[in-house]
Amino acid sequence: MSIIKPNWGVFKAKFSDNPRDNFEWFCYLLFCREFNEEKGVFRYKNQSAIETNPIEKNGKIIGWQSKFYDTPLTNHKDELIGFVDRAKRDYPNITDLLIYTNQEWGQAKGKRPQGLIEVENRAKEHGIRLKWNTASFFESEFVALKNENISRHFFSLDKSIFDQIEAQQGHAENVLYDIRTSAKFDGQDIEISRKDILGELKNNLNQIVILSGVGGVGKTAVIKKLFEEYKDEIPFYIFKATEFELRNINDLFADSGFQEFVDVHKDDNNKIIVIDSAEKLLYLNNADPFKEFLRTLINNKWKIIFTTRNDYLEVLNTDFSEIHGIIPINLKILNLSLEELDSISEQYGFSLPKDEKLTELIKNPFYLNEYLRFYEKGEEIDYVSFKEQLWNKIIKKAKPAREQCFLKVSLERANKGQFFIKPSCESRILDDELKADGILGYETPHGYYITHDIYEEWALEKVIESEFINRACSILF
Secondary structure: OOOOOOOHHHHHHHOOOOHHHHHHHHHHHHHHHHOOOOOOOOOOOOOOOOOOOOEEEOOEEEEEEEEOOOOOHHHHHHHHHHHHHHHHHHOOOOOEEEEEEOOOOOOEOOEOOHHHHHHHHHHHHOOOEEEEEOHHHHHOHHHHOOOHHHHHHHHOOOOOHHHHHHHHHHHHHHHHHOOOOOEEEOOEEEOOOOHHHHHHHHHOOOOOEEEEOOOOOOHHHHHHHHHHHHOOOOOEEEEEHHHHOOOOHHHHHOOOOHHHHHHHOOOOOOOEEEEEOHHHHHHOOOOHHHHHHHHHHHHOOOEEEEEEOHHHHHHHHHHHHHOOOOOOEEEEOOOOOHHHHHHHHHHHOOOOOOOHHHHHHOOOHHHHHHHHHOOOOOOOOOHHHHHHHHHHHHHHOOOHHHHHHHHHHHHHHHHHOOOOEOOOOOHHHHHHHHHOOOOEEEEOOOEEEEOOHHHHHHHHHHHHHHHHHHHHHHHHO
């Protein structure tokens, strides 16, 4: 733990776009920390008189206000008196007011300044106790030492834990952005209900859970539903398994370090981390960083959810049991049954294919969505033609350069084993086509990533098929 000295010049430079709003946020964090309001305090948009609803502590009704000024408090006497009046008018039971400000009162020839006396007298008339958290408050042990992780964000131009948290929240949003939770057909949204599996997931969040199913069944879509429900209430982060191809776990938390990330959440009773596509943990060149990550999360009572393909479930269960001493809860998501698929086709008015292999394929929600996306009434298509159609209409789009670029991206990702890549394709193809179509995503400064494992599988199948044909031809000739 280090001491952070207040530097209002740094504060103004860092938050030059809106220093007042960021000062309010700073004060809000300190207010919540002082009064143990770890889940925050309710407030209205454009809250009257004070920044949030008052809180009740030890028989006191406490409100607070932040005032970021460029001149001494003496110049703002009338505004401060008006604030006290409005606080009493709008919250008649209020007993205490905390005023946070970056300025001080100027002393008048060794006497208390007249402006301060007038503001405090007005507060006394209303039966309100005032507490001044002026510039010297931000130099106190409470702010500069005990809450240095907060102060660092506001008084240092370096990246802080708050930047790290914001980056991780953005990363979760990015990973889930292109994940569909419903299919569109003829102007209708077709959503396959996963209420049962969501309910089971919530009921078992005090355990480590492995959510399994075949590729495209909707494991990450279920996580997206859970994330959307909880993201504004509790810490909720998502990592792809390939992100743990690291030398040191701190490489994943470059802005703060892993331990600081853990420490800042130590008082959160409920907190979730998801490891998506966990089967790829089995192929890490160095598993030690992940082992440290998992051990630390367990020791700090995080809820951890893994998603994986069915084929790897037994191996992961064995690894968790033998290496980590953990017996996870297993939850399985199934493809649609034929009866469920028939029911959906009748309800939404589309025909199922006659090809039994293709019908079996579209029991999978991912492929059902793609089938409906290109559905033409009366058209008959078989399994092989459908798979080729998907490649041509989604990946290639009659542009060989686009196809070759995606093949290069997929092969590079598979060979390097890393989630993010920086391919050498033309930026026009990467950004204006593959990224615009949701095939690739992008995060600054890390690089590009493939939005769905199935797209990568298609590409690798093409590469293997091409290699097989080339070798067969070389043997023949």
